[in-house]
Amino acid sequence: MKAACWFRCDLRTADHPALSAACEMGAQDALFVISPRQWSMHDDAPAKLLFWREALKSLAQALAERGIVLRLLKVESWEELPGALVTFCQTHAISALHCNREQGVYERRRDRQAYTELKAQGIDLVGHDGQTLFAPGSLKTGAGDYYRVFTPFSKTAIARLSESAVNVLPSPSLKSPIEADAVQAVVHDIDRFWPAIELENAHQERLLASWPASESEALQRLDTFTTERVEHYHSQRDFPALTGTSTLSPYLAAGLLSPGQCLRAALQANGGEFTSGLPGVRTWINELLWREFYRHLLFGFPHLSMHKPLREQTENVQWRDAPQDYEAWCQGCTGIPVVDAAMRQLLETAWMHNRLRMIVAMFLTKNLLIDWRKGEAFFMRHLIDGDLAANNGGWQWSASTGADAAPYFRVFNPLSQSQKFDPKGLFLRRWLPELSDLDDRSIHDPDSQQRAKLGYPEPIVDLKTSRLRAIAAFENI
Template identity: 65%
Template sequence: LRALPAPRAQTPPPWPADPLPAAFEGFDAPAEPVRALWPAGEHAASERLDAFADGVIDAYQEERDFPSLPATSCLSPYLAAGVLSPGQALRAALTANHGEVEGGKRGAATWINELLWREFYQHLLAAYPVLSMHQPMKPETAAVPWRDAPEDLYAWQQGQTGIPIVDAAMRQLLALGWMHNRLRMVTAMFLSKNLLIDWRLGEAWFMAQLVDGDLAANNGGWQWSASTGADAVPYFRIFNPLSQSRKFDPDGVFLREWLPELAHLDSRAIHDPSPMERAAAGYPLPIVDLAQSRLRALEAFSGLPPA
């Protein structure tokens, strides 16, 4: 790799820009507190990249899966909008890692690997346009007997499934237009496996909510979780959301932030409150039995025709 000279400033065009409308029909601008989370422009993107590469990246490998920690770069909106290029991000990571891609600092090497996953999905979409046509990468998975369950889908969308970690993550998405990456996998797998609802409905919901919505990355993540995509998780590897919650939010810090009705519960009970605790807090019972729904998903996928 070699550094390229900075591009010369372009001559300002001789005509004025079109005026920006105050509003767009059918589109509500987010509230100011949310807009403040994602300041626009190259300068903001560069500042965020520099702050991450100068220190946070060192602990990325150890802390990236814990949603209550500020351990991720939060650069995805800038990458999705083209404000920041993958090359700029890679260069910053390589600088932090003394030019090494796989060795050196574990945090930097892991983050570089995540950048490569993003580029992998971009190349997949270019090579297989069928992915933009609501089709699975693995043709045989088109035969999965997805459930038509609009009430369950709505409960998932609104963070009312009765599974605390899923609900907290979905409420974070609604409030911020962003969700922690670990929780994107947890919520996607819960929808496509435990609820056995078509992953494409979840993909569309995420795309409509995410400030970092990117067709290739979003599709790739959903097809990975639903076991329908390239190099996807095996269908029999189904995350248990309660185990994920206890492992990556052991003290319930993230849960308390997004589920205030459960904030008074101790660090053990908050992951799976008792029926009495749920009733007192006005929090719903689980809409699905995790063990039984896991078996249902295994049966649905194991019965597919061979590839």
């Protein structure tokens, strides 16, 4: 049998079960599907598409060094894909196509249809679990249900992981490399077939300088974080003015890193311990398991991929139709400094600090009482690390509509959050230069005179009364 690997959200060579299995069968071909209309339907951000385009070029080179040609298949949407895959496999005499499974309902539907049409032509579509630590569906409660609460999920996961070493697959060995001209032809085709990136060239250059898109960069960042910064992760991760987070999310979203590689690096930094040792490492492992939790939820509750809340009764919340408030939130013009600074960070860098994601999400869904789905879509259209499971999980947590979500009566006060996690106003001064000369106290909530003098807007909502309005809206259901 002649095999090939179909790459999706896993643009790496190491710890890649599908690639390893295909290479064991002597694979000389790999496949990536370009589907512009599908990406648009999924709200994939221009910054994300830019990052993936460059990551794919890097992958083409890494595969070429292993004697594998990366081939491109362009379809506008997945409806066209099954037939195109059959033609591709027949053209290249491929009898087994290996891939890592995805958790979204539309991705699973795509794969079922592809499997059926390929099988009818004697071609196998072979799925592997390379995007999660556990096969989705393999961790369930004693009653056989999917976990809806994180803590028991994480305890079960850690117990299972503790039973054996966390191993990662090496990259396939180097073979007679593909000629340089052939590799350049693939890179040229990636540029030629890729949809236009709707960002100014200068912005694209800044993004790629901040987020170099390659597997080697991902591994280097993982090593730097786990050897130099993870020790302080628990105490610094909530402060947006510090480099306290891992900055690995774009690399995980594109699959330039696997969760197994991250977990193994964390354990190496902590003497192999899950529940003792460095608190920074334990906290980061917990975050990796939150990522895992959200992917298992996406698999277990398909309606999450269909713009539905996990807690079905919250479908009856009476969200406000407030386009002016929504637009002010989108543009970072709410008059709440921490919210505006966070949104400006997102618009400029295509990334937002995790603590700020919670603050702005809760402000939109609680203080403005605007449907969480509007915020979820806006994030996906702007984030370089846009990931359906994590983004949906985070928004539903903030909106009190999802699994293990914040209780509806728990509403962050953005001013106290700002004072607690940016006490000197360093982050605010960076993104709100018009407020930079204010003192450390005033910058979090300037008075009316200061706002008028500096041209900064009044708050679009009263935090106290809007909080009560949100609580009432949830109590009414």
